[in-house]
Amino acid sequence: MKRVGQSFLIKLILFSILLGTFPVIAVGTFSYFNAASKIQEMAVQGNRQILLQTEQRVEQTLKTVDTAVTQFISSPNTNTAMSAMLENRSFQTIQWFGQLVSEMHHLQTFELGVHDVYLIQSANQWLIRNDGIYSFDQLGIGDREQVRMYTSGKKQSEWIHDVYIIPDRVQAGNESGENASSTYNGGISLVKKIGFGSGTIVAKISQGELEKLLLKSSKLGDVMMLNDSYEMLAYQESEGMMQAIQSKSWMDQLKSLSGREGVFEATIADNRAIVSYRKSDYYGFVYVSIISIDAITRESDFIKWVTFGTCAVVLFIIMAAALLGSRQMYSPIRKLHHVVVGNTQPEPGDSKGQDELQRIGDRFVSIMKSQDLMSAQIDNQLGQLKHFFILRLCLGEIKESEILNKQALFPETARWNIYCAAAVQIDSFEGSKYEERDRDLLSFAICNIVSELIPIERRITPLLMDQTLIIIAGCEESDTAAFKNDMYTWAEMIQHAVNRYLHLQVSIGVSRFYGQLIETSIAYRQSLDTLKYRMSLGKQSIMFIEDLYPGSIAPRQIPPLLESGLFDAIKSGESETAYEQLELLLGFVTEAGLSPLEVQMLLMRLVTEIIRVVQDAGLSVSAIYTEQPLFDQLLKLSSIKEIGHWLRQQVMRPAMEKLEQQKEKQFQHISREVMRLIHEGYNTDLSLESCAEAINYNPNYVSRVFRLESGMTFSEYLSTYRLGVAKKWLIETEMKIGEIGERLKYATTTNFIRHFRKAEGVTPGQFREQQYKTSPEVIT
Numbered sequence: 001m002k003r004v005g006q007s008f009l010i011k012l013i014l015f016s017i018l019l020g021t022f023p024v025i026a027v028g029t030f031s032y033f034n035a036a037s038k039i040q041e042m043a044v045q046g047n048r049q050i051l052l053q054t055e056q057r058v059e060q061t062l063k064t065v066d067t068a069v070t071q072f073i074s075s076p077n078t079n080t081a082m083s084a085m086l087e088n089r090s091f092q093t094i095q096w097f098g099q100l101v102s103e104m105h106h107l108q109t110f111e112l113g114v115h116d117v118y119l120i121q122s123a124n125q126w127l128i129r130n131d132g133i134y135s136f137d138q139l140g141i142g143d144r145e146q147v148r149m150y151t152s153g154k155k156q157s158e159w160i161h162d163v164y165i166i167p168d169r170v171q172a173g174n175e176s177g178e179n180a181s182s183t184y185n186g187g188i189s190l191v192k193k194i195g196f197g198s199g200t201i202v203a204k205i206s207q208g209e210l211e212k213l214l215l216k217s218s219k220l221g222d223v224m225m226l227n228d229s230y231e232m233l234a235y236q237e238s239e240g241m242m243q244a245i246q247s248k249s250w251m252d253q254l255k256s257l258s259g260r261e262g263v264f265e266a267t268i269a270d271n272r273a274i275v276s277y278r279k280s281d282y283y284g285f286v287y288v289s290i291i292s293i294d295a296i297t298r299e300s301d302f303i304k305w306v307t308f309g310t311c312a313v314v315l316f317i318i319m320a321a322a323l324l325g326s327r328q329m330y331s332p333i334r335k336l337h338h339v340v341v342g343n344t345q346p347e348p349g350d351s352k353g354q355d356e357l358q359r360i361g362d363r364f365v366s367i368m369k370s371q372d373l374m375s376a377q378i379d380n381q382l383g384q385l386k387h388f389f390i391l392r393l394c395l396g397e398i399k400e401s402e403i404l405n406k407q408a409l410f411p412e413t414a415r416w417n418i419y420c421a422a423a424v425q426i427d428s429f430e431g432s433k434y435e436e437r438d439r440d441l442l443s444f445a446i447c448n449i450v451s452e453l454i455p456i457e458r459r460i461t462p463l464l465m466d467q468t469l470i471i472i473a474g475c476e477e478s479d480t481a482a483f484k485n486d487m488y489t490w491a492e493m494i495q496h497a498v499n500r501y502l503h504l505q506v507s508i509g510v511s512r513f514y515g516q517l518i519e520t521s522i523a524y525r526q527s528l529d530t531l532k533y534r535m536s537l538g539k540q541s542i543m544f545i546e547d548l549y550p551g552s553i554a555p556r557q558i559p560p561l562l563e564s565g566l567f568d569a570i571k572s573g574e575s576e577t578a579y580e581q582l583e584l585l586l587g588f589v590t591e592a593g594l595s596p597l598e599v600q601m602l603l604m605r606l607v608t609e610i611i612r613v614v615q616d617a618g619l620s621v622s623a624i625y626t627e628q629p630l631f632d633q634l635l636k637l638s639s640i641k642e643i644g645h646w647l648r649q650q651v652m653r654p655a656m657e658k659l660e661q662q663k664e665k666q667f668q669h670i671s672r673e674v675m676r677l678i679h680e681g682y683n684t685d686l687s688l689e690s691c692a693e694a695i696n697y698n699p700n701y702v703s704r705v706f707r708l709e710s711g712m713t714f715s716e717y718l719s720t721y722r723l724g725v726a727k728k729w730l731i732e733t734e735m736k737i738g739e740i741g742e743r744l745k746y747a748t749t750t751n752f753i754r755h756f757r758k759a760e761g762v763t764p765g766q767f768r769e770q771q772y773k774t775s776p777e778v779i780t
Contacts, residue, residue, distance in 0.1 A: 670697060
């Protein structure tokens with residue numbers, strides 16, 4: 001088999017050679033016939049070679065067809081089709097049927113010469129061929145007779161002489177009832193049984209395709225192909241061949257010969273001829289070449305040799321030029337193939353005979369498919385990235401600089417001048433067919449309804465968070481009244497659609513309008529706070545916070561980013577960072593223009609959150625704040641400066657000191673527990689992970705704490721302790737060095753000795769000798 005990497009080069013070389021040698025062969029063949037009087041013996045030998053090549057050429061094609069049909073039979077689609085019933089052609093819409101038809105078309109390649117394929121299911125009474133699928137009842141008399149001929153054979157596989165003339169065919173879509181007749185000019189058909197005989201596949205090769213396989217060697221005789229019954233299958237049309245067909249004497253002589261190949265003389269139409277034959281073992285095909293003796297004895301020997309020599313020289317020059325020129329033209333294709341395809345071998349499922357250009361094309365198709373798949377994955381990840389950005393935006397965990405970088409995810413927001421946030425919640429499941437476990441699914445359905453009702457250019461992707469649907473909407477105009485009317489209209493549409501399709505009631509809370517995306521976290525909280533007024537306004541309410549709190553009376557929130565930064569610094573004991581965050585927070589309170597009552601409310605909430613941090617750490621609030629209640633102290637303060645000093649000294653500093661003390665105790669406890677585990681399990685396969693699991697902490701956390709408390713890593717401490725045990729055993733016992741290394745879980749004795757020498761400067765044996773010389777009484 002030709003290597004795939006050179007197939008196109010070989011085709012190019014062969015094409016160039018054929019293109020250049022055709023005129024030479026024509027001239028040489030003409031001269032050869034003129035000198036045939038002296039080369040009768042060579043003609044006979046040439047005929048034998050022609051028959052051999054014809055046999056190989058024809059039977060290689062037939063065997064290839066046989067192999068392809070056998071592979072088709074083993075196809076899963078074929079097996080599925082054998083059990084399918086014909087129900088008014090309904091299974092033409094099934095996916096496997098399309099694949100089956102495609103596989104049948106693949107059998108009909110130009111190289112194989114198969115012009116039609118029949119797939120017959122005798123048990124289920126249907127037939128598939130090129131012009132469609134038919135039940136036996138739809139076939140004409142001629143077609144049914146042909147089907148009977150194919151299915152009546154007893155052999156599992158056979159080539160039969162197909163000489164039946166098909167009088168008519170019922171074509172699909174012919175509603176007029178007229179028969180569309182067609183004829184078949186003979187040829188051969190490969191008939192194979194499928195399974196236990198209920199299925200049959202027929203691959204038809206016409207006489208014309210067989211004739212194409214016969215070598216065009218009329219100058220050395222006419223070639224024909226017979227079956228094992230000596231029936232004519234294919235022949236080269238010529239006057240001599242027509243005479244040979246009409247004459248039966250040479251055929252009777254051929255039947256009487258038992259040899260596999262041979263030559264004999266016969267008289268055909270009063271002319272002497274040499275008949276060369278070759279009988280094949282493959283289904284008994286017979287190949288015959290007939291050449292007139294008069295035709296090969298007309299010219300002189302001189303012309304023969306001159307012609308032969310001239311043709312040989314010219315052919316050599318053409319082949320050399322074709323080889324060099326083809327390599328030169330092939331060079332850019334080879335480079336492109338190497339760049340695009342590389343040196344990879346084709347996949348097992350690749351089509352046979354693919355050349356480099358076809359493989360390059362397939363690779364480009366594969367690249368395009370991969371690009372489409374990657375685009376789909378990117379689109380999916382982009383959606384997740386949008387949801388994550390909106391989540392962080394609502395929680396106040398994103399900075400303004402990051403918003404500017406990520407705003408490209410939502411190009412519609414670039415035209416908005418004002419924004420608002422709306423929160424949608426299901427009021428209750430009372431009186432509905434749903435239960436609490438259905439809330440997530442229903443929230444997702446409401447999210448889809450919102451996405452359909454609010455134009456995409458007026459909203460960001462809705463976000464589901466804590467059983468609440470958050471909508472961020474915007475408006476290009478600065479008219480808040482018009483924007484409020486839009487929000488109210490959309491809210492009514494949402495309530496109506498949810499009630500109509502889901503039979504549920506929802507309430508919607510709308511925040512104040514704002515001008516920067518960074519303020520979304522505040523608007524998010526406002527929308528949630530607004531929903532709390534359902535208790536007084538009732539279910540299925542549409543509430544605007546500016547209606548509940550007109551003017552500047554609406555409750556304000558500290559930016560979540562400032563809050564989280566302050567609480568994180570308190571938890572980690574970073575006092576300087578905590579004080580810096582406190583200054584930023586007090587600056588926000590000062591610049592917000594709040595009333596004294598609002599300032600007190602915000603600061604009381606801040607103190608409450610700090611107390612919650614202390615309680616979450618497992619500390620007693622009364623043990624930290626022993627003086628009068630904190631809220632009483634706060635209400636006595638009159639300026640932001642006094643409040644800031646009080647928060648630092650009376651609230652934050654005691655809390656951070658207690659948290660730090662608790663952390664130190666925790667660190668000491670973790671370090672002591674790890675040391676205890678090492679002291680107890682030094683002779684086991686001890687690891688940092690196993691110790692962390694034993695004390696229910698994360699391994700990375702344990703490693704960091706242990707190093708901070710002990711001044712060395714876990715592995716360094718374990719190694720040092722094992723070394724101390726080894727020294728003790730070397731001094732106090734007579735254990736072998738290898739046994740000590742094994743009990744202390746060293747991989748090999750060599751590793752133990754190497755580690756000991758690196759730490760002590762001497763080997764274990766030398767250490768024991770030194771100790772024995774110093775205090776020999778320690779060894780008993």
